Every structure is written in structure tokens, then in C-alpha cells.
Amino acid sequence: MxxxxxxxxxxLFRGERCLFSxxxxxxxxxxxxALKGANGSGKTSLLRALAxxxxxxxxxxxxxxxxxxxxPQQFRSQFAWYGHRTGFKHDLTPLENLRFDAMxxxxxxxxxxxxxxxxxxxKQMELPMRLLSAGxxxxxxxxxxxxxxxxxxxxxEPFTNLDIAGREFVETTLGTHLARGGMAIIATHMxxxxxxxxxxxxxx
Amino acid sequence: xPGMIAAFVATTQRELLLSLRRPGDMLNxxxxxxxxxxxxxLAVGPDNExxxxxxxxxxxxxxxxxxxxxxxxxxxxxxxxxxxxxxxLSAQPLxxxxxxxxxxHWLVTGLPLVIVAPIVAVTYRLPNExxxxxxxxxxxxxxxxxxxxxxxAALTVGIxxxxxxxxLLVLPLSMPLLIFGAxxxxxxxxxxxxxxxxxxxxxxxxxxxxxxxxxxAAALRISNE
Numbered sequence: 001m002x003x004x005x006x007x008x009x010x011x012l013f014r015g016e017r018c019l020f021s022x023x024x025x026x027x028x029x030x031x032x033x034a035l036k037g038a039n040g041s042g043k044t045s046l047l048r049a050l051a052x053x054x055x056x057x058x059x060x061x062x063x064x065x066x067x068x069x070x071x072p073q074q075f076r077s078q079f080a081w082y083g084h085r086t087g088f089k090h091d092l093t094p095l096e097n098l099r100f101d102a103m104x105x106x107x108x109x110x111x112x113x114x115x116x117x118x119x120x121x122x123k124q125m126e127l128p129m130r131l132l133s134a135g136x137x138x139x140x141x142x143x144x145x146x147x148x149x150x151x152x153x154x155x156x157e158p159f160t161n162l163d164i165a166g167r168e169f170v171e172t173t174l175g176t177h178l179a180r181g182g183m184a185i186i187a188t189h190m191x192x193x194x195x196x197x198x199x200x201x202x203x204x
Numbered sequence: 205x206p207g208m209i210a211a212f213v214a215t216t217q218r219e220l221l222l223s224l225r226r227p228g229d230m231l232n233x234x235x236x237x238x239x240x241x242x243x244x245x246l247a248v249g250p251d252n253e254x255x256x257x258x259x260x261x262x263x264x265x266x267x268x269x270x271x272x273x274x275x276x277x278x279x280x281x282x283x284x285x286x287x288x289x290x291x292x293l294s295a296q297p298l299x300x301x302x303x304x305x306x307x308x309h310w311l312v313t314g315l316p317l318v319i320v321a322p323i324v325a326v327t328y329r330l331p332n333e334x335x336x337x338x339x340x341x342x343x344x345x346x347x348x349x350x351x352x353x354x355x356x357a358a359l360t361v362g363i364x365x366x367x368x369x370x371x372l373l374v375l376p377l378s379m380p381l382l383i384f385g386a387x388x389x390x391x392x393x394x395x396x397x398x399x400x401x402x403x404x405x406x407x408x409x410x411x412x413x414x415x416x417x418x419x420x421a422a423a424l425r426i427s428n429e
Contacts, residue, residue, distance in 0.1 A: 089218070092218070
């Protein structure tokens with residue numbers, strides 16, 4: 001399906017401070033939007049506002065032509081979130097975590113085991129999450145994105161804690177996602193090397 | 205995507221599994237309840253009449269405080285490791301997921317209190333018929349406390365050391381439970397009619413079950429702004 005995310009005239013305040021105002025963008029299938037800006041400029045806040053975690057002061061976000069605020073529940077079934085924190089329980093194994101996650105949003109047919117194997121966690125999938133290194137935990141978080149059957153990925157600094165192989169892996173994974181008709185919004189200060197429709201939005 | 209019921213069951217199961225992996229957290233409220241309620245008879249003295257008089261009140265206060273103690277951790281670890289974000293951004297209705305967590309909380313903290321209540325009742329020399337009444341009031345009361353507590357825990361989840369605030373929020377709402385719960389047991393101990401109190405506690409539990417999940421969901425969204 002041809003999905004489209006359009007944001008117009010977004011304004012966000014945190015307390016008294018205006019983080020950004022009047023920004024907008026349009027994102028279609030196969031497109032990536034990179035959010036750039038200095039630390040504290042509001043990249044993460046913009047991403048959280050897009051996900052509906054924070055209320056915007058002004059502006060509209062629409063998905064397939066309909067404002068997302070009309071039916072936030074429906075919009076939430078269209079994206080997967082990759083945050084600062086992995087969002088996994090440290091006392092559970094990657095497999096158990098992923099199985100629980102499968103309840104939260106539409107899933108692809110691939111089994112959690114296969115996906116964990118494909119992100120390189122074959123030997124760790126039955127270990128408690130807290131025994132995994134930070135990089136391995138990020139890989140598990142990537143597995144969550146891969147198994148979700150959603151068109152939009154919202155990613156906050158996906159390259160932190162990853163080695164060079166890990167970074168390349170994120171980019172390959174993103175490539176796969178885009179090739180199958182996905183789109184992504186990524187807050188990062190790294191340059192992305194992607195074979196895709198890459199747009200940049202710089203927040204002052 | 206799996207249905208709402210499946211998501212509810214999965215949330216409850218995950219929480220129970222987490223409690224099993226950390227049994228210490230689960231035992232804390234129970235041990236507190238047992239310590240407070242069994243130390244009283246030792247301190248007050250072996251006079252049967254006095255014990256019978258204070259038994260219902262002391263047991264109920266201990267149960268209330270034990271429940272309050274456990275509330276702080278309800279959403280705290282989810283907040284810290286980011287899994288709360290995943291719940292908030294889930295395509296499943298948040299009240300259902302919150303209710304799943306609340307049910308698990310009640311199963312690991314509320315239900316054990318109900319189960320050990322007979323032991324406590326015996327230390328206060330309460331007759332057998334009264335033990336049943338005490339268990340019933342605690343059963344209904346702890347269900348309401350878990351549900352009310354979830355609202356408070358959701359509101360204070362972003363605040364460091366929010367325990368005092370949490371107690372301040374939840375205590376006023378739980379006063380009717382304490383008054384009716386303890387009084388009902390006391391009436392039963394004096395062979396008087398006590399059914400009105402049971403009805404009240406049951407109505408309160410039903411009301412909390414209907415409204416609290418929505419309040420909890422709204423509170424979680426506010427505190428994650």
C-alpha cells in the first residue's frame with residue numbers, strides 16, 4: 001500500500017522554551033527522513049511528538065491523508081519505535097521479550113527465533129537480557145523492528161553503542177525495510193549511507 | 205495482530221514471570237504484613253479481649269501499608285528500561301495492558317495477604333467464622349487497593365522518590381476501604397450484622413475495576429510527556 005506521512009507547521013514548546021516552530025515534511029514509501037541538529041535541539045522531542053508521546057503546541061500530522069489525532073490507536077499500529085532505551089525487561093531473555101512484543105503490534109510471519117538469529121543473537125537468545133552487552137541489546141531492539149509488520153520506523157539514535165559491523169547492519173536492515181515498502185524517520189548526528197530517498201531536516 | 209484478551213493475558217504472564225525471577229520483591233509486602241500484625245499481640249499482651257478488640261483494625265492497617273509499600277515499583281522499572289514507552293506506543297489499548305499489570309500486582313502482593321490472613325487472625329484469638337469474614341474483606345479490599353494504587357503509581361512514575369506523594373494520593377481514596385473493612389470484621393467478631401460492609405467493599409471493587417484502568421492509562425500518558 002502507498003502510505004504517506006505528512007507533517008505541517010509543527011511547533012513544540014518545552015516549558016517556556018520553543019524547541020522548533022513551523023517545520024514540516026512529507027514522507028512517502030521508500031523514503032528516509034534524517035533529523036539533524038545539535039544536542040538538545042529537539043530531535044528526540046520531535047520524534048516523540050510524531051509518535052504521539054508529547055502533545056504539539058501547533059501543527060498537524062497526517063497519515064494517509066487523515067490527521068493521526070483522529071484515531072491515535074490506528075496510527076500506533078503503523079509504526080515501531082526504537083528509543084534511547086531498549087524497552088526490554090532485563091530479567092527476561094531476548095526470546096521472551098520478543099514474544100511479548102509480538103502482542104503489541106502487527107507481526108510478520110517470521111518466528112522470533114529466526115529474527116534473533118538474523119540479527120546475530122543465536123547464542124544469546126536464551127540468556128537473560130542483563131547478561132548481554134549494550135551492543136547486543138541494541139541488536140535485539142533491531143529484531144523487534146524487523147519482526148513488526150509496520151510501514152514506519154521511528155528511530156532515536158540507532159547507532160549508539162554499536163560497532164562498525166553493527167552500524168552497517170543497521171543500515172542493511174534499514175535498506176531491507178525500505179525495499180519492502182517501508183519508511184523511516186531517524187534522529188541521528190551520523191551521516192547515513194543509504195541507497196534511498198534521503199531527506200534531511202535540520203532543527204536549529 | 206493478536207486480540208485484546210491475548211494482550212491482557214500476555215501482560216499478566218510477563219509480570220508474573222518477572223516476579224518469579226525476583227522473588228524478593230514479591231515477598232517484601234508479605235513479610236511486612238506478617239511482622240506488623242504478629243508483633244502487636246506480643247507488645248500488647250496476652251489479654252484475649254483486648255486482642256479481639258484491636259485485631260481487625262491492626263490487620264487492616266498492616267494490609268493497607270503493605271499494599272502501599274509495593275505500589276511504587278509497579279511502573280517504575282518499566283519506566284526506567286523503556287518498556288513503558290513500548291506499551292504506550294502499542295497498537296493495543298493501554299487500559300487493557302495496564303489492567304494486565306494491575307492483575308499481576310494483585311496476584312503477587314494482594315492475594316498472598318488474603319491467604320495468610322487466617323494465621324494472623326489466630327494470633328488475635330478471632331473465632332473461625334470471623335476469619336472467613338476477614339479474608340473476604342481483605343480480598344475485596346486488596347483488589348480495590350491494587351486498582352487505585354495503579355492510578356497513583358502511574359501519576360508519580362516520572363518523579364524520583366515519589367513514594368511520599370504516591371501515599372498521599374492513594375491514602376485518601378483508600379480510607380473508606382480501611383474504615384469499612386476493619387469495621388466489618390469487628391462487627392462480625394461481636395456477632396452483629398455485617399453484610400452492609402461487605403456490599404460496600406464489593407461495590408467499591410467493582411467501581412474501581414470499571415474506572416481505574418482508564419484513569420491509569422490517562423495518568424501514564426500524562427507522566428510520559
